[in-house]
Amino acid sequence: MLIKIFNDEKIEKASIMIIGVPDAGLVGAIAASYIIKQLDMKEIGYMDSEKLPSAIVFHEGRPAMPIRIFKKNKIIVVISELPIPKEVIPEFSEEIINLAYKNKVDRIIPIGGIADQNRINVDKPYVVGAGVNEEDRDFLKKNNIEILEEGFLAGIYASIVKKCYRDGLKCIVLLAQAHLGYPDPGAALSIVEVLNKILGLSIDIEPLKKEAEELKVKLRELMRRALPSVRESQRGYEHTVPVTYM
């Protein structure tokens, strides 16, 4: 996988790297895109692979790679506008780790949705956090975020977590209760609220509330396209009880 960083942009030490890809309810991609817009982040590079679909997006008349890297101060956001095929997951997660090493990233925060059929009955989706090391779990506890105590994490974020665990990198995965097959800006909003709290940001959530229905209409096609890869990446594991310690 190719990573291109424009003009040798330097990323400050002790940065936070947020990862958002299309997943259950497109939560990761919606939240990441909203953060980029609200913080007025600068595009500093992209990631590409021959194994990705031959597609390119256009924003404000300009072509843009589907997986892009943005930066503002000490925050880096990696966003994908296309579902990441399972063949690309290992190299994508390895490159995320390489990028983190190169730029002395302090903590990686993948964000996304956890599919829950009960989401229909919930106005405010909960957010759970999975911490890779003790420091991450203490950080989650200190911020009163429910910790994923038992269960599987699967798919692209699991691949990133495995590599962080292997290398001893700090990483917390934030997952909001979400619809599986409908774009879920409400769940993305819960993620943004948690990021505001834990990173001391002050991202206004009102515009996202106002845009929610428009996003739900306009992201229908992407959601339909993303759903098979979400299912294929075994996200169903997240509702499975692990065999040990029963």
Next chain:
Amino acid sequence: MSEIDDFLEKFYRLRRKFDKIFEDLESIFWFEKPMHDVSERCLEPLSEIFETENEMIIRMDLPYVRGKNDIEINVINNVLIVTARMEKRISMSNALSLCRGAYFSKFKKMIRLPLDVDPSKIRAKFQNGILEIIIPKKIRRYRIDIE
């Protein structure tokens, strides 16, 4: 169950399998069926179908639909037809798509029902922008008490 019912049920089961194969193919390739109909000014909602032992449950995401009075559910010749009026007209003016410039004012979805459900006992609720339709299955299993 008569032989004709039995045949029709097998036929519809096979048809659903083929529909699923084509849906999967459409999701892989770019020539998939669009989720809009410009001539009818309607969008196809995203939907999910679940089955329990006794019920078939269909859920649809209906943004811009305000209440149950804006939704109509009919079953005609074993086809479930849902139409829902949106509060405002939606246009895809900036999209690189076939529907560029068109506007849409309603959702429409048609789903062929299996023969083992009872459309006369359909119930539905609309909550948080999601329509949930519950269709009971016909009772075809009986518990026999042992004397």
